[in-house]
Amino acid sequence: xxxxxxxxxxxxxxxxxxxxxxxxxxxxxxxxxxxxxxxxxxxxxxxxxxxxxxxxxxxxxxxxxxxxxxxxxxxxxxxxxxxxxxxxxxxxxxxxxxxxxxxxxxxxxxxxxxxxxxxxxxxxxxxxxxxx
Amino acid sequence: xxxxxxxxxxxxxxxxxxxxxxxxxxxxxxxxxxxxxxxxxxxxxxxxxxxxxxxxxxxxxxxxxxxxxxxxxxxxxxxxxxxxxxxxxxxxxxxxxxxxxxxxxxxxxxxxxxxxxxxxxxxxxxxxxxxxxxxxxxxxxxxxxxxxxxxxxxxxxxxxxxxxxxxxxxxxxxxxxxxxxxxxxxxxxxxxxxxxxxxxxxxxxxxxxxxxxxxxxxxxxxxxxxxxxxxxxxxxxxxxxxxxxxxxxxxxxxxxxxxxxxxxxxxxxxxxxxxxxxxxxxxxxxxxxxxxxxxxxxx
Numbered sequence: 001x002x003x004x005x006x007x008x009x010x011x012x013x014x015x016x017x018x019x020x021x022x023x024x025x026x027x028x029x030x031x032x033x034x035x036x037x038x039x040x041x042x043x044x045x046x047x048x049x050x051x052x053x054x055x056x057x058x059x060x061x062x063x064x065x066x067x068x069x070x071x072x073x074x075x076x077x078x079x080x081x082x083x084x085x086x087x088x089x090x091x092x093x094x095x096x097x098x099x100x101x102x103x104x105x106x107x108x109x110x111x112x113x114x115x116x117x118x119x120x121x122x123x124x125x126x127x128x129x130x131x132x
Numbered sequence: 133x134x135x136x137x138x139x140x141x142x143x144x145x146x147x148x149x150x151x152x153x154x155x156x157x158x159x160x161x162x163x164x165x166x167x168x169x170x171x172x173x174x175x176x177x178x179x180x181x182x183x184x185x186x187x188x189x190x191x192x193x194x195x196x197x198x199x200x201x202x203x204x205x206x207x208x209x210x211x212x213x214x215x216x217x218x219x220x221x222x223x224x225x226x227x228x229x230x231x232x233x234x235x236x237x238x239x240x241x242x243x244x245x246x247x248x249x250x251x252x253x254x255x256x257x258x259x260x261x262x263x264x265x266x267x268x269x270x271x272x273x274x275x276x277x278x279x280x281x282x283x284x285x286x287x288x289x290x291x292x293x294x295x296x297x298x299x300x301x302x303x304x305x306x307x308x309x310x311x312x313x314x315x316x317x318x319x320x321x322x323x324x325x326x327x328x329x330x331x332x333x334x335x336x337x338x339x340x341x342x343x344x345x346x347x348x349x350x351x352x353x354x355x356x357x358x359x360x361x362x363x364x365x366x367x368x369x370x371x372x373x374x375x376x377x378x379x380x381x382x383x384x385x386x387x388x389x390x391x392x393x394x395x396x397x398x399x400x401x402x403x404x405x406x407x408x409x410x411x412x413x414x415x416x417x418x419x420x421x422x423x424x425x426x427x428x429x430x431x
Binding site: 003005006009010013014016028030031034035037038041042044045048049052053054055057058061062065066067113115116117118119120123 | 144147169172173179180183187190194195202230266267404406
């Protein structure tokens with residue numbers, strides 16, 4: 001026969017056991033999040049480096065200097081982003097004012113990578129946000 | 133009663149043993165995941181540092197080209213030393229901007245620039261095709277007399293446990309043919325000088341005739357040079373002016389020629405205040421012509 005004392009002992013020990021297990025599950029979700037973040041960072045990096053090597057950044061700077069619409073060239077940059085991911089590309093000045101933006105992110109988590117752009121007399125930030 | 137406690141004790145011990153067996157692999161897994169988390173975080177930091185390095189290299193390439201063109205357009209002269217001093221000044225601004233921005237993002241960044249030099253394009257130089265394409269320069273075919281910038285760069289980056297140190301030797305092709313423009317000026321002046329010097333052999337006594345002859349020489353030479361270089365998108369402008377003084381029976385003619393040569397290739401131009409401006413080298417040359425009766429001296 002199992003006494004109440006036995007049952008209580010088993011119950012408290014189970015509680016202790018669960019408290020051990022909990023952080024393990026917690027870490028698993030954090031690990032999953034970090035792995036996905038890493039992929040997103042790699043994608044954002046690729047978007048930026050390819051934009052440079054394809055001459056898109058040069059075209060963007062030309063349009064910034066001439067005060068022309070940036071939407072077309074930002075869309076070209078956004079087209080590098082794989083379709084499985086949501087991407088947002090925007091350009092800001094150093095006073096944190098958004099000059100132009102394309103794409104939108106509906107998902108909860110997104111990472112961002114930025115680069116500094118120099119034109120003849122100004123400097124800007126080109127930001128790529130990637131969500132999964 | 134004793135039996136009952138003994139039984140409870142045995143139950144507790146059994147469960148504790150079972151839990152220990154279960155927790156042991158879970159703890160091991162937990163430790164492995166901790167290492168994995170750290171590794172992935174380090175990977176993310178490494179990706180971030182690589183991005184900064186790409187940003188520095190690509191921007192530096194573009195920055196040096198744009199500022200060289202800007203300086204040439206502003207100063208209108210062929211002065212390599214002056215251009216180097218200007219670029220060092222601009223590089224200081226580039227370094228401070230990059231370092232300050234990324235320091236605020238938690239990255240320790242140090243950039244050192246040294247051994248900046250400028251020379252003329254030579255076929256032996258190797259260029260990075262990716263960098264060339266980033267400025268749409270891969271299709272450039274007429275690159276004779278183009279500017280070359282050499283720069284050594286040391287980049288040190290540090291974030292968390294990740295360090296990244298790079299020593300780069302950048303060879304930058306600046307699509308601005310100032311060496312060619314300068315050669316055209318020297319060629320033109322040499323040709324005009326030779327022809328004007330020949331005027332001493334003529335029997336001219338009228339200063340108006342001398343001035344007219346000089347202008348014909350300059351016009352013909354300009355047309356010859358223009359025809360030679362027009363197809364290569366080089367524009368040549370020449371203007372002349374003269375002053376005549378009569379002192380002690382001698383006519384003193386100061387004949388001044390101003391010559392501007394432009395590189396009209398679009399890759400060489402910059403946009404400034406909505407205007408497209410082209411690199412220009414300007415030079416002024418003067419002759420002193422003395423007419424004493426039928427004797428002509430040219431200096």
